[in-house]
Amino acid sequence: MDITLLQEQVALGRDENAYKRLFLHFYKGLTRFADTYVRQHEVAEEIVSDVMLKIWTMQESLLGVRNLRVYLFRAVRNGAINYLLKSRNYTTWDIDQVAPDTFGSPHTPEEETIHRELKRNFAEAVSQLPPKCRMVFKLVREDSFTYREVAAILDISENTVDRHLNIAMHRLADVLQTYRQRSGH
C-alpha cells in the first residue's frame, strides 16, 4: 500500500475512498496503541477517530507530513495523554509509568512446544521490564518502528530508545543463559 500516494489523494483530491483506505490501514495499530494508555477500548476508539478526523481537516497541509504513520502514532499518544490528564487520574509524571500489559505472542512453528518453558520465561521477563522500556519494546516489536521513529513518537531521544532496548535485550539474554545452564548446555 502506497501511503504517500493515498496521503496526496486525500490532501489534494479530497478523495474519500483513499481516506477510507488510510483509516482501515492504520486503525488497528492506532487503537491498540491508544489502548495501552487509556485502557478503555471505547476511549481509545474515540481518540483514533479524533486523530483521523483531524488529518482530513488538514487539507493540503497534510502533504507536509513526512511520515504519516509516525505522525498518527504521535498524535494518538498526545490525544491519549490529554485524555488521561483531563480525567485527572494521572499527573504528568504518571504518564511515564504507562505501558502495555500484554504482548501478542510471536508466531513460532512446532518447535515452540519443545521450548514452552523458555517462551514462558521470556514473556515473564518482558512483562517485568520497566514501563517505558516496555513501551519502546512494544513499538519496535509489534509495530516495527525504527529507533528514530520510536523516539519521535514517544518524545524521547534516540539514545534513550537504544538504552531501553538494551535493557530488554540483557534481560532476555539472562533468561536464556539461566535456562541453558539448567538444562545442562
Added chain:
Amino acid sequence: MKEERFYTLMKRLTAGKASEKEQAELQQLVQEDEQLALLYREFFPGGEAAEHDDDSEALLAYSAHYARMQIAGLFDAAPEPARGRQRRMYLLPAAACVLVLLLAGGWWFGLREKTPAGREVKTQKGARTHLVLADGTAVWLNANSSITHSPGFNRTNRELTLTGEAYFKVAPDADRPFIIQAGGLKVKVLGTTFNIRSYPDEPNIETTLETGSVEITLDDQPGNKIQLKPGQKLSVDNTTSKMAAPGIPADSLEAPMLLLSKMRVDTAGNSTVDAAWKEGKLVFDGDDFQRVVSKIEKWYNVTVVLENKNLYTTSFTGVFDNKSLTTVLNTLQETGKLAYRLENDTVYVR
C-alpha cells in the same frame, strides 16, 4: 563465541544499523539454534500475517467514523454509489436535518425478543395514545406501537424499549439518564423532546430531536456516540441484511454501512414534521410510496395492496389534519399518479 556474536548483531539490527551481510549472518545463527530463534522472535515476531487476519473491526469503526465526518459536515452528503431511494432524498431542500442509514438487517429483530418482562403499553393499528410515566415523562404512542419497561423503572433506572413510533417529553433528571432501546440502537436522553420511529416492517429507524439533546449509540458500536442537535434527524437503515460479518474484505464494502443525507424539516410550524402525528396530522414528507402505504396502513388500520410496482419510485408530500381515509385516498388519486378502490378494509392501488 556464537552467542556473543548473536547479541552484537541483534543490537545492530534493532538499531537499524545492520548491513545486509550482518543480517544474513544473524539469520544463519538463528537457524542453527532454536533457542536463539525464540529470543530473536521476541524482538521480531515476524511477518504481517497477524495484521491481516480480520478487517471487520476497522470497517465497523469506519462506518461510525464516516457518520461522524458527515455530521460534522466534512464529507459530502452524497456518497458515490447512492441507491435510488437515497438519491431522491438529496434532492430535497437542504435543512438542519441529518439522516444516517445503517445497512444492517436482521440483527434488530433478534434484539426485540430479548425485551425483559415488565409493564407494556400497546396501541393497535388505527389508534394512538398518550400517557405519563412514573417519572413524569410524557409519551405519545403512535399506531401499532408499544413501549415496555422493567418493574424497576423509576426506581433503579429509567430504561425502556420501544417498538413503533413515539414522541417523548422527558422529565429532566440529571442523575438518572433516560434510555430508550429501539431496534439496534440506544437513545440516551439528556432532558428533551423528540420523536422515534422504529417499526420492524420499515427500513429505517429514525430519531428526530426537537429540543434538548440526545445521544445515540448503535448496539454493535458501543464506543461511537452520535449526538443530535435540535432539528436534526438520524435515520438508521435496516434494508440490507449484510451486517459487517467477519471476513468481508474491505473492497466489498464500497457502500458505507452508515450514510448521511439531508432531510426536510418543518419550516413553518413549531413542531417538526415527524412529530405532527401526535396532533392528529398524517404527514407525507417526500415519502416514497412504500412508506406512504406503511403510514396509511397503521394510521387507518387497513391493508393496502399495491398493484402497480411503478408507484414505488413515486414520492408524495402532504399534510392531512384529522382527515378520513377516503379523503386521503381521494387526494392521492387527484395527483393523477394512481387510482384506488376500497373493499372492506383493503385498499387496492393501481
